Amino acid sequence: MRRPTRSAATAQRARSLGPALLAVALLLCTLTPPRIASARWRVQQQAKGAVNAGKLKNASRLVNSRYVKLRFPKNAWGTRRLVDLIQQCGKHVGKVHRGAHRLLVGDLSRRTGGPLRPHAGHQNGREADIGFYMRSGKPLGGLWRVSAGHIDARRTLTFIECFRQSGELMNVFMDRALQPALVREAKRRKWSAKRISAMFSWPRGKYVRQGVVQHRGGHDNHIHVRIRCAKHERSCRDRPVSRRRMARIRRRHR
Numbered sequence: 001m002r003r004p005t006r007s008a009a010t011a012q013r014a015r016s017l018g019p020a021l022l023a024v025a026l027l028l029c030t031l032t033p034p035r036i037a038s039a040r041w042r043v044q045q046q047a048k049g050a051v052n053a054g055k056l057k058n059a060s061r062l063v064n065s066r067y068v069k070l071r072f073p074k075n076a077w078g079t080r081r082l083v084d085l086i087q088q089c090g091k092h093v094g095k096v097h098r099g100a101h102r103l104l105v106g107d108l109s110r111r112t113g114g115p116l117r118p119h120a121g122h123q124n125g126r127e128a129d130i131g132f133y134m135r136s137g138k139p140l141g142g143l144w145r146v147s148a149g150h151i152d153a154r155r156t157l158t159f160i161e162c163f164r165q166s167g168e169l170m171n172v173f174m175d176r177a178l179q180p181a182l183v184r185e186a187k188r189r190k191w192s193a194k195r196i197s198a199m200f201s202w203p204r205g206k207y208v209r210q211g212v213v214q215h216r217g218g219h220d221n222h223i224h225v226r227i228r229c230a231k232h233e234r235s236c237r238d239r240p241v242s243r244r245r246m247a248r249i250r251r252r253h254r
């Protein structure tokens with residue numbers, strides 16, 4: 001009998017190893033968690049500078065969905081985190097309170113960021129204007145002025161709380177007169193006084209900058225959400241540039 005050559009022996013060993021390797025590969029596949037949508041997205045810098053003096057790179061686009069209705073698709077660009085949060089929290093409200101109307105979303109940022117009239121902010125993809133959930137069960141045609149009696153405090157509070165729980169929310173701006181409706185809802189949910197005080201600037205004065213939800217003029221027709229800079233966004237700054245510094249910069253560029 002001819003002795004098998006060396007290469008034939010190797011081939012035979014490989015053939016016997018084949019099924020074992022296949023089994024190991026299959027096992028590894030089942031142990032790896034399924035990829036989630038955002039895992040496919042490469043972490044990269046998006047927000048640069050401040051909300052009122054910044055730019056947006058590698059912008060992510062918010063699109064119309066079952067839960068979200070855009071007013072200005074042209075200005076619906078933001079950081080991936082902001083865009084995801086709006087969709088996720090819109091969906092969350094839809095699941096928790098059945099029959100919710102779609103969330104009406106106004107301006108985020110332009111695709112490359114920078115000034116977006118008439119806003120002072122909205123420059124680096126970390127801010128969005130969002131319509132209130134309405135008690136009528138129908139979203140308004142635009143971001144129109146609303147009164148406390150018209151807003152759906154239940155759904156609006158669930159939406160804001162969803163944002164807060166993400167740990168990414170910095171502030172929500174909303175007219176002071178509309179806050180008591182949400183505070184009442186928070187009390188109904190048995191939130192502690194401490195928790196309510198950390199969430200709302202009301203009943204403190206108009207210009208007190210405490211609480212996540214704060215008063216700003218011009219916010220009686222929508223809420224304005226602002227998220228933090230991500231850790232990997234090295235040249236992003238959480239705080240807006242002060243008016244004084246802004247004036248100095250303008251003078252320098254004149």
Ligand SMILES: [Zn+2]
Nearest residue numbers: 119128129224
């Ligand atoms: Zn705004």
